[in-house]
Amino acid sequence: MTWLDHYLKRLSLTSWPTLDQAGLALLQRRHVESIAFGNVDILLGNIPKLNHDALVEKLLVQGRPGYCYEINTLFASLLNHLGLMAKLHMARVLLNKEPVHERPRSHLIITIEQEGQTWLLDAGFGGGGICEHIPLQAGVVFDQDIDRYRLLPEQTSSGWYLQREINGEWNHLYWFDLSTAYLADCHVGNHYAATASESIFLRDLMVTRIDGLQRLVLHNKRFSIRSKTESNLKIISTVDELHNILDHYFGFAVQLEQAELLFKMGDYKT
Template structure:
């Protein structure tokens, strides 16, 4: 992996000190520079759990990816920059239950003796490292906290309608990329996977987010949303214009 090319795409300079301020800058810039997208899944292009493939897709071809690709590559970058970082597995909460267990990949980063959840592969979510201490953090996407529910088991929560809503549950146990092989295949092929039901591309902006889901574009600016419907030709143009993705 060419670190300087990666940092150039993030518009972040190389730093010698792997501290919390630098980690925050890297995460925010990543979410504003590289989209979360499932366009290979819906076009039945196989996604292999290989960081060289991730790098070629995301850096060389200027694409995005889903959690294994984005967090898999970002975890490697963080490690090469001197951070103590490892992958972890998460189980996403749905309104009526949970998705496949341990099928989402995120990152745990230790700064000194303090662990932080970092996730650049979950779409509309927190844009800064989240301490596992329970301290609340807020950004343009909302207010968040992490609640410990058992030894080494935590919930990432977001405030919605004056109540804390669980986004996903995770363990602090280190995982390797290959541990997600079955989940990666499931998310690419199963009709039960959210990712097989239509195109999705989403990217953070300084004051909101832009999301293409199917034929619908949703633009969020300072909490205000507007929607736009596109036809097939307009979708291709929009992907290239808004996300710099050429299909």
């Protein structure tokens, strides 16, 4: 099988959709449903590799979760192969309401130009990210079944804030501009995220996936299933429960001793 065959199989597609807006929406939605965001392998001591063959093997063949540097790098390769001329950019994550200038460019996103419009695509943001691509249009609200989003331009430069509505209030997810991120930038960001002692990816267990009209979120020992209208939370109390959740809800397996290691990491974070 070629890497494109593996991609089709992982996304549960028999052929590539037409590259109109409906087709692009389907493509990203299948992506966030089929390839989970997560840092399991980092916590198990494996630094992500960004070369094409390694990404295909991990994300498509093995079906393991990855994070933005892996998922969006591979997604951009697919979009380019399909003729969309995808561009990579680095975003500043703002989940804790920090000022933009205090946050590093640590998240990788994608844009494309189509129909005279710039579009944001992002299949690798674990903190409540978009399920479908959205145009760079200021103040327009995009309802994506589970969550609502909007983009706001920054007043003093050419950057944009991506916001998500939470309990009736708009909260920043990240800030970005259209400066190109090159492969060297991705390697630096990937190395920092996977090895720096202050990186959240070395502290907290995080796995998320979209499942139809639900968002599945595993954060340490807390597992939640959230839709637009309700949210159910389970506190994981045993290694077997964690092992089964990873397998049943996120579609990949770890060895029991690995599940035990991941379980212990959340001892004081419930």
